Amino acid sequence: MEWKGRDKAEASSDDSAAKAAAVRALVERAQRGDHDAFAELLRLHQRRVFSLVAHLLPRPADVEDIAQEIFLKVYRSLPRFDFRAAFSTWLYRIVVNECYDQMRRQRAQKSPGGKEVQLPEPGDLEQMASSAARAPDVARQAELRQMVAQLFRRLPAHDRLLLTLREVEGLSVEEIGEVMGIKENTVKVQLFRARKRLLELHRRWQSRRKT
Numbered sequence: 001m002e003w004k005g006r007d008k009a010e011a012s013s014d015d016s017a018a019k020a021a022a023v024r025a026l027v028e029r030a031q032r033g034d035h036d037a038f039a040e041l042l043r044l045h046q047r048r049v050f051s052l053v054a055h056l057l058p059r060p061a062d063v064e065d066i067a068q069e070i071f072l073k074v075y076r077s078l079p080r081f082d083f084r085a086a087f088s089t090w091l092y093r094i095v096v097n098e099c100y101d102q103m104r105r106q107r108a109q110k111s112p113g114g115k116e117v118q119l120p121e122p123g124d125l126e127q128m129a130s131s132a133a134r135a136p137d138v139a140r141q142a143e144l145r146q147m148v149a150q151l152f153r154r155l156p157a158h159d160r161l162l163l164t165l166r167e168v169e170g171l172s173v174e175e176i177g178e179v180m181g182i183k184e185n186t187v188k189v190q191l192f193r194a195r196k197r198l199l200e201l202h203r204r205w206q207s208r209r210k211t
Helices: 002-031 035-056 060-080 085-106 124-134 137-153 156-166 174-178 182-211
Strands: none
Touching: 002 035, 002 085, 035 060, 035 085, 035 156, 060 085, 060 137, 085 156, 085 174, 137 156, 137 182, 156 174, 156 182, 174 182
16 A cells, blocks of 8 residues: 555656646746647636636636736746746746736725725625525535635635635645745745635634524
8 A cells, every 4th residue: 555655646746747848848838939829828827727717816807817917928038037936837927917907996986975995794605695595405505605606706805815815716825825925834824814705704604594
């Protein structure tokens, strides 16, 4: 059993190294002006880009536009990429910076009534969940997934970023630190707090649902 486990670990390590080498080769080709190589880089990473943008931005309608802006910035910045970090880490930094810029722009905008646009209140979530409880199983599951997404979006942007990178994208604590420019211990503390806040939102939702 020990030999099998070691063989699997070595195979996984070899596979990761091969993928990293393939990405590096694509980046080098793209830096020399190979448009097919750049298109392949986008194909390999576009799902992660769209996923991260969708989790960070409060308005789903913005996802497509922001993703396209990110791809344009990647194209313009790629000649300066120097391989000191993994390509995926460098790409995540661009995604995070662009999303934060967009959120700052949105905060500066006001609704016609002069008030900032707000996310749904807990009562709205409760009403949604109550409706889901009366729906058929498949529809109920879809509604509950929507409820979880609503709770997630009520978290601060920094918490959403941390949880998305860790729980959705599967980055290690070290990789998250590289993307966000913070120490590993800081990542661990902030992840703990973000999870705690999400659990507290869920606890409040459950409490409101029972009353």
